[in-house]
Amino acid sequence: MDETMEERVEHNDPEALKLLGEKKLADGNTQEAKRYLRLAVQLGNTSACYNLGQLYLLDGEPEKALEVFREGQRGGDETCAYSLAEELLKQDDENALSYITEYADNDDEASIRLLINYYDTAGNHKQTDYWKERLKALGGE
16 A cells, blocks of 8 residues: 655655655745755755755755765765866855756756856857857857
8 A cells, every 4th residue: 555645754765855845945945845855865865955054044054055066975875076167166165166067067057157157157269269169069059
């Protein structure tokens, strides 16, 4: 017999907790969403890390967001890896550029756009032009 969603949540099913957290988020209840997503992550559901990290950012808790994004990245979640790199770049972390460049080298357009913006802001025209050409070659400009 299949368990209902409520029963799965009561039994601490990480996927059910994640789904309930996402439902709470969609309903605008960010505190409850954070609670269920945090439980899902604690029980090993790294696919809940991205939404939890975003909630931490909205609440002005960037260090907690970075911690959660790192956990998602270790679990193989690409959105967490990208978000981690993006947040580290905002903080001028030396590792951020290597993360983003790795994705950009694999033709990830969002990463290429981040590098274009980063290098343009830094005044590095050579790198800006290089990444603009890469983006153009992908048909993304």
